[in-house]
Amino acid sequence: MATVNSTTGSPTTINNLMSTMNTQKAGTTGTDSVKADTDKFMTLLVTQLQNQDPMNPMDNSQMTSQLAQLQTVTGVNKLNDTLESLKASYQSSESISATNLIGHGVLVEGDGVALSSSKGILGVELGSDADAVQVVITDSKGKTVQTMDLGAQKAGVLPLAWDGVPDANNLDSNGxxxxxxxxxxKFTVTATAGGQALTGVKGLQFDSVASVTTGGTDGVKLNLPSKGAVTMADVKQVL
Known part of the structure; x- marks a missing residue:
């Protein structure tokens, strides 16, 4: 925008203009904010026209350029308002979805598996197809108790059930x-394709959603008894 001619406009006019441009109303948001920006722009433009050098007035191209700038600023402000509205709507939807998960079992990234009544749940996530996948389960002392050969598997999430029967398959008195x-x-996962070890291989542990935390600066959090607080994005599969 062209500079206001300070020799033509009186000090009072200039001071009033600066006061108008620098005034910020508390609590002005959304449509009011866009209107306020438009009003400021038009006030500055009108004042500029009133104080321009009559021997060198602003031409049509300058006027058109400044009006285009006004439209750009107004459009950006409206876009920001729309994005904020969509963000609030998404957060509300995410909160509702999260509360519906309370009491459900989920698979999240981890290397632990709990055995209860000879039953355990774990999972594997593969970033690409594998020719061979192997899961090795160890006890608290780091001793291997069972090796699970899963063969060839497609990329994605694979939930697994564990019966707690060790490799040393001993029989009781009832056979x-x-x-x-x-x-x-604990367990580890390895996968190969074409004889080469694959990256992007993750172990998934089972947990249940005990409660949900909403309204925080970090967004919606799922509170899991074993894993702690995780995000919705951390959940690989709901069981």
């Missing part, structure tokens, strides 16, 4: 396999 004691175990 049934002896299972491991209930408790917490």
């Amino acid at each position: 049934k396999p002896v299972t491991l004691a209930d408790g917490n175990y």
Whole structure:
């Protein structure tokens, strides 16, 4: 925007203009904010026209350029308002979805598996197809208790059920396999394709959603008994 001619406009006019441009009304948002910006622009433009050098007035191209700038600023402000509205709507929708998960089991990234009554749940996430996938489960002392060969698997999330029967398949007096004691175990996942180890291979542990935290600066959080607070994006599968 062209500079106001300070020799033509009186000090009072200039001071009033600066006061108008620098005034900020508390609590002005949304449509009011766009209107306020437009009013400021038009006030400055009118004052400029009133105080321009009559021997060198602003030409039509300058006027057109400044009006185009006004439209650009107004459009950006309206876009920001729309994005803020969409953000609020998304957060509300995410909160509702999160509360519906309370009491449900989920798979999240981790390397732990809990065995209870000879039953355990874990999972594997593959970033690409694999020719061979292997899961190795170890006890609290780091001793391997079971190796699960899953063969070829497609990319994606694969939930697994574990019966707690160790590799050393001993039988009890009734001829049934002896299972491991209930408790917490660890596991690792490896995968290969074309004889090469794959990256992007993750272990997934089972947990349940105990509660949900909303309204924080970090967004919606799912509170899991074992894993702690996680985001919706951390959930790989709902069981």
